[in-house]
Amino acid sequence: MEQHIYNTLSENQINQLCQRPKMDFKSVFSTVAPIIDKVETEGDQAVSYYTQKFDGVSPKPLAINPAQEEVSLDPTVKEAIDTAFDNIQQFHKAQLPVPMEVETMPGVRCQRVARAIERVGLYVPGGTAILPSTLMMLGIPAMLAGCSTIVVATPPKADDSVADEILYIAQKVGATTLLKAGGAQAVAAMALGTESVPKVDKIFGPGNQYVTAAKMMLQNSEAQIAIDMPAGPSEVLVIADDTAKPHFVAADLLSQAEHGADSQVVLVATEGFDLDACQSALDDQLGDLPRQQVARKAIDQSYSMVVEHLEEAFSFSNRYAPEHLIVQCREPEQWTDKIVNAGSVFLGHWTPESAGDYASGTNHTLPTYGYARMYSGVSVDSFLKQITIQQITEEGLQKLGPTIEKLAELEELQAHKNAVSIRTNELKNN
Numbered sequence: 404m405e406q407h408i409y410n411t412l413s414e415n416q417i418n419q420l421c422q423r424p425k426m427d428f429k430s431v432f433s434t435v436a437p438i439i440d441k442v443e444t445e446g447d448q449a450v451s452y453y454t455q456k457f458d459g460v461s462p463k464p465l466a467i468n469p470a471q472e473e474v475s476l477d478p479t480v481k482e483a484i485d486t487a488f489d490n491i492q493q494f495h496k497a498q499l500p501v502p503m504e505v506e507t508m509p510g511v512r513c514q515r516v517a518r519a520i521e522r523v524g525l526y527v528p529g530g531t532a533i534l535p536s537t538l539m540m541l542g543i544p545a546m547l548a549g550c551s552t553i554v555v556a557t558p559p560k561a562d563d564s565v566a567d568e569i570l571y572i573a574q575k576v577g578a579t580t581l582l583k584a585g586g587a588q589a590v591a592a593m594a595l596g597t598e599s600v601p602k603v604d605k606i607f608g609p610g611n612q613y614v615t616a617a618k619m620m621l622q623n624s625e626a627q628i629a630i631d632m633p634a635g636p637s638e639v640l641v642i643a644d645d646t647a648k649p650h651f652v653a654a655d656l657l658s659q660a661e662h663g664a665d666s667q668v669v670l671v672a673t674e675g676f677d678l679d680a681c682q683s684a685l686d687d688q689l690g691d692l693p694r695q696q697v698a699r700k701a702i703d704q705s706y707s708m709v710v711e712h713l714e715e716a717f718s719f720s721n722r723y724a725p726e727h728l729i730v731q732c733r734e735p736e737q738w739t740d741k742i743v744n745a746g747s748v749f750l751g752h753w754t755p756e757s758a759g760d761y762a763s764g765t766n767h768t769l770p771t772y773g774y775a776r777m778y779s780g781v782s783v784d785s786f787l788k789q790i791t792i793q794q795i796t797e798e799g800l801q802k803l804g805p806t807i808e809k810l811a812e813l814e815e816l817q818a819h820k821n822a823v824s825i826r827t828n829e830l831k832n833n
């Protein structure tokens with residue numbers, strides 16, 4: 404990996420290093436636009452057409468009710484899914500909101516209550532690998548929030564089936580429809596609705612550039628949908644001091660590099676860390692990976708950075724705003740206050756990033772591409788809206804009325820003022 408020395412870099416060079424590899428969205432948008440148009444006009448037929456074209460399968464039926472499917476799982480796989488499911492459920496259950504009520508003045512009562520987004524679409528990537536873990540990360544908070552329509556979309560396998568692991572989790576989270584299609588056509592079907600796919604209000608989940616482009620385009624269309632966040636390729640930044648084990652660090656870097664050729668991994672090390680040992684561990688481990696070609700491409704666009712002390716490491720990490728931040732240093736918990744921008748953090752030598760990908764309990768759908776500066780990962784909140792309620796008594800309106808009237812006068816909105824005066828006058832006259 405290319406190596407940089409932090410205190411020899413200019414501000415401009417540091418900014419450049421915080422940029423991610425460029426994505427060519429213009430050409431992807433021009434591929435995706437006609438797919439969305441065709442799904443809008445031809446519905447199911449267009450979804451089948453593109454699934455045949457890109458995935459080589461014409462799903463029959465296109466959408467199923469997962470509750471009615473027979474599922475057979477290897478007991479060890481079932482046990483692993485159940486353990487991960489329980490941890491994710493526990494952590495997300497604790498996120499359920501507590502109703503809030505405040506009396507701002509005597510007789511002026513304000514409340515905030517949460518309501519589920521009724522119809523949600525969960526995209527589970529499946530082009531190069533099936534990702535049951537992503538269905539847990541999206542389905543469990545949707546179930547806990549109380550979403551009533553949960554549509555899952557995932558590309559079918561070559562024989563037109565869907566993996567039993569996906570069906571099992573879809574059943575556990577109470578998914579109502581499973582669309583056997585992926586790519587932009589699946590996102591468009593959920594956003595617009597078709598004969599067999601209910602229209603949803605918000606679409607969640609990672610995916611390749613076509614999936615991401617479709618989410619972005621449909622968010623800004625008459626489909627009136629929200630999306631979870633702008634998503635990009637997976638990434639990780641590891642901070643390592645002299646206590647970090649080079650082969651652990653190498654394994655963590657590779658665990659995100661294997662996601663895609665467009666992934667980026669960054670190592671920020673203090674001078675005491677053995678970079679040479681890490682590089683040779685990385686080469687050794689890479690040679691054994693089934694996805695080594697993908698990982699190698701990602702490593703080619705990744706780098707390491709040497710810093711003098713950990714303050715500098717955290718300062719750079721906050722500028723980079725990684726999706727995942729791994730902290731492998733002495734007393735890692737002492738540094739959490741310094742972390743300002745990161746999707747999810749992994750503290751200490753015994754906390755691999757893959758724990759969060761699968762089973763620790765935290766969510767793995769996280770902001771990438773520097774969006775950790777202003778976005779959070781998926782949580783129960785992502786599936787909720789907050790509604791505010793106010794109720795004012797006669798006494799409350801007498802107290803608050805003059806304030807509202809004065810501000811309405813200031814904005815020259817007479818009808819606003821009248822809505823108060825008409826009431827307070829009636830109270831005066833009674």
Ligand SMILES: NC(=O)c1ccc[n+]([C@@H]2O[C@H](COP(=O)([O-])OP(=O)(O)OC[C@H]3O[C@@H](n4cnc5c(N)ncnc54)[C@H](O)[C@@H]3O)[C@@H](O)[C@H]2O)c1
Nearest residue numbers: 457528529530531558585586609610611613637662663768
């Ligand atoms: N950030 C995260 O949480 C996270 C988690 C897992 C995976 N990922 C990312 O998700 C992505 C998964 O990508 P994938 O491709 O394996 O699966 P995918 O399900 O996202 O995409 C597959 C679909 O893309 C469509 N497609 C393929 N070629 C096309 C073309 N030329 N034109 C139009 N559409 C086409 C097909 O319909 C196919 O069904 C990876 O980039 C991976 O890094 C991210």
Ligand SMILES: N[C@H](CO)Cc1c[nH]c[nH+]1
Nearest residue numbers: 534536537637638760767
């Ligand atoms: N690391 C991915 C998010 O960037 C999530 C994932 C799914 N499966 C394995 N990993």
Ligand SMILES: [Zn+2]
Nearest residue numbers: 658659662760
């Ligand atoms: Zn991962």
